[in-house]
Amino acid sequence: MASLFARKPIGELQVDQESTGGLKRALGVGDLVMLSIGAVIGAGIFSTLGTAAAGEVNAAGQVVRYGAGPALVLSFLLLGAVCGLAALCYAELAAMIPQAGSAYAYSYATLGELLAWIIGWDLILEYAVGNVAVAIAWAGYFNSLISPWVQLPGWITHGYWNAKALAANGDAAMQQVIDTAPRLGGIPVLINLPAFLIVMAITWLLVIGVKESTRVNNAMVVVKLLVLALFIIVGAMHIDTANYTPFAPNGFRGIHQGAAIVFFAFIGFDAISTAAEETKNPQRNMPLGIMIGLGVCTVIYMIVGAVATGLIPYQQLKSSDPLAHAFEVAGLTQFSWIIAAGAVVSMAAVLLVFQYGQPRIFYAMARDGLLPPWAAKIHPKYRTPHITTILTGVLVAVGALLADDAATYDLTNIGTLSAFALVCVGVLVLRIKEPNRPRPFRVPFVWGVTLLGAGACVFVMWGLPVHAWERFGIWLLIGLAIYFVYGYRNSVLRRGGGPPSSGATPVPQAPLEGKQ
Template identity: 40%
Template sequence: MRNIFKTKSISDLIQETRGEKSLNKVLGAFELTMLGVGAIVGAGIFVITGVAAANFSGPALILSFIVSGLACAFAALCYAEFSSVVPVAGSAYTYGYAALGEVWAWIIGWDLILEYTVSIGTVAIGWSGYVDSILRSIGINLPGQLLKSPFEGGIMNLPAIIIVLAIGLLLIKGVSQSAKLNNIVVAIKLTVIALFVILAFGHVKTSNWHPFMPYGWGGVFQGAAYVFFAYIGFDAVSTAAEEVKDAKKDLPKGIIFSLLICTIIYMVVSLFLTGVVPYYKYKGVSAPVAFALQQIGINWGSVLVSVGALFGLTSVLLVMMFGQTRIFFAMSRDGLLPKFLGEVNKKTKTPITSTVIVSIAAAIISGFLPIGIVSELTNIGTLAAFIIVSIGVVVLRKNRPDLERPFKCPLVPVVPAAAVVFCGYLIYKLNLATQLRFVIWFALGLVVYFLYGMRHSTMNKEEKKAS
């Protein structure tokens, strides 16, 4: 029991990346930034912006994005420092192991499993909806039973299953090919977003921005908690640590640049969305960007935006599945999950077993289960991970001041404390049902750790051998 709070040596963590099971180092700062943008710009901008404007923020949606962006910015600086010190796969899980101890690493890893798995399922179902919409616009109607889960009166969500398995096959082929596809997809969706701004520019009515905060500051902060989903993904950059050519320099750049680019995009788009159409008209609208163009009579632009949204969701799926497999890889290498999850193919240098398992699990979730409100668990799981990483930076500064830090988070402990406060407040603003579900998931994770993870921990086994 005393070993559950024992930290793992950073030198040992780095040494593990150089063995036979190491991953292929092919990524640079540009690819990492594109991975971040690919993960962040997706369902958030194409789906939830309208709901947030109508129900929470009104025209002050731009302020909600700024608040969420600040919470992420403070956490991102902490991630950037950790990524330069511990350039190892696993993201927040690995950082927790190095700074706080094994049990906290497990808790973060368990949170990240929740975040990525639910995200993959949710985004795949959204992808399926956009495919159906585009096919209908050209006269092709898929059978309804192949678009809904059994719980919704269908047989399966076939398009969702197909895209998840296709992304899984791409990831098995190699990181280099996946990154190249992601770069192309990101370029397409950024072009579509730019097109929306250009088309909407001449139709903005400043009267639509009054009243600016119809729901007051409470609505702004509640909106911030809701749109936080739009920022989830920048942490996926750090899961690629072992596949980066110069991780200590390029990882912090990828994390910070991707978050900065996406925050600016969100602010601009939210401003135009509420300027073109009154905020209350977005109530119940699941495709607000396309809806806005329809309202001003640019139907062809609406179709293009739908295509762009499809590409956007594809890149999110790619990066989320990539991140999930790397977390499994890191946790299995430490013995906290079964060892076979960490097996690396000698030819492709990718963790094929974990990729296959994640693909099958995500295909089952997206094809046969209704996601619904459970997607909010993605938010709370990520916020909890951000809090633990931020605390970890302060602890590691105190316990290991001697470590080389190519990137240093400024104003420690002020910035980490701000991240904890912002993220904690956003958790508080989420609904009670989501908070209770997270507590249940947290408790289940502790049971799994004490029954399996603690007994099979590589570090604990090495301790026993040494003694």
């Protein structure tokens, strides 16, 4: 049993990948901050803000989750504090262990192989499963944007399970789409073609190379910030202060549950830690990129939340496109299409960064023997993990083609929060086990920050509905089955012999194509 918690020596994680044919170091602090903003500001703020403010009711009119109302700004502040604690822990580990793999790599060095596998499995929820929801949300905004000129048939803009869910909730128009859709073996053909195509386009871009991808991301980040600035400036001039009363209609319960809903808006700041092996001077640049990016996004969110809930009554924000909808209700329809266009760009940036992160998790796990060796292959020309990039792209694209986005939000949130909590614990464990190891960046007040950070993540998780915990439990059981069938038997650390934490057994580097 002890071998399940074997820790990978940090000395083996600090190999210079550039000199051994690994990933290419090309990113600076500015690139990392832009990657962070590109990942964080997207589907969350453009899609879940309305539900977090207004709450959620089921078809029978029963309250499923209470909304925060105008106190949504406090939900954002709460999440900024929670994520800030986790970000400090990410910064310490990213500076010490500048390797692809993010929380997975950190946990391998601090908590052992089994917990590292669990975190790696959880991160699939954040990046791959979360990206299914982002792609579907992107397609919705894209269809709204082009609708004045092009009307796409409903059966190619709604996935099968998404259409079925909408119809089950009483959407008569969607039921008509289902009834009139072409049939294949008696089953209605219902696909979300725009969502599929955007994921495949981004996958192609990521195979080409990391620097090319970040240039595209930087341009998209500038566009999304300009659009949010427009929303803030125009919206602030039309605020009705009467909409701020009552400020917290459901008390702290609403603030708490609203935070659990809108946590999806904060997912992504940790994605840049997957870029550690492709960052110049990662010991300095990774902590700066993580903390600056998160701080900027938190401030933007609080301002947007204050403007949105002041522009119209919070109950009317419940919409799939709450920011554009707020302008329409307020009579500012001349600007709503700009917001829709900004949402299309913003969510494309999120897709780019998350699709960037997931293959690097697979790359790191395969390099450790926990996944098959082909997942650690590097393209001989572009020096990107092309096989896992293509595989992830196909899986996400197919998911977006058929899935229901609402079913993925809570699962993504709970998986990400669990990973954050374990990273906080990992920092404390490593401080105890290896107190003298050099740390380019140190978490201040480490006991308080790590324990409070882990506890805060669990507290936010507690605000999620029961079905999210049930699905998360099933997901973990599937992951554990895969680990014991394949990963446990093929672990490089275990097959290497010798004490797992002795540092005596070098971990092989990712092989190049055609070179074993």
